[in-house]
Amino acid sequence: MKRIKLGINPLALLAGVLLFIGMLFPWWTLEVSVMPRPTDIYPHLIDGPASEFIGYTRSPQMAILFSLIVTCIVLFVTGSFIKGKGIAIALTVAGVLVSLAIWRFLDRIAGVAAIYNVPIQGHGVGNYGGFAMVDVYAVLQPGIYLASIAAILGVLAGFFHKKFSEKFRLNWNSNDSSF
Secondary structure: OOEEEEEOOHHHHHHHHHHHHHHHOOOEEEEEOOOOOOEEEOOOOEEOHHHHHHOOOOOHHHHHHHHHHHHHHHHHHHHOOOOOHHHHHHHHHHHHHHHHHHHHHHHHHHHHHHHOOOOOOEEEEEEEOOOEEEEEEEEEOHHHHHHHHHHHHHHHHHHOHHHHHHHOEEEEEOOOOOO
16 A cells, blocks of 8 residues: 655645736726726736827736736745645745845836826826826735735745645555545
């Protein structure tokens, strides 16, 4: 009878799921009074009328950010089933990388918002070169909060990977189909 041990790290799995769901929601929304609808900004896409104003829907930085986040999702999900010290380090690094991605996203939108004198959260009067004054409402959206929780869970999953893998292990006998 051969025993197969499978360790599951629920924090890493939850981090991967939350980060994936966070990618489906916008991270920042910008509502400009003269535009017909709000513009949602995701880490990989600008969706709305402001994309026509700035001239693009995806920047090179967004492609890098998207690739980084997808890599971290894969690390979280695969690392949640694999035991080992290397995987624990990879989970911690993935959590830190997600934190850095969030920071770079916030830094980038803060830089763009400063150009037009727009707040990154709340109401303000934006201007375009001093010629056009418009009311602007900017809101951080659920996607960035879900990604933040995923980053924290990823770091914790890495630090406690051995404990979780041992506690939530499944023993399976090759001669017995039950768990």
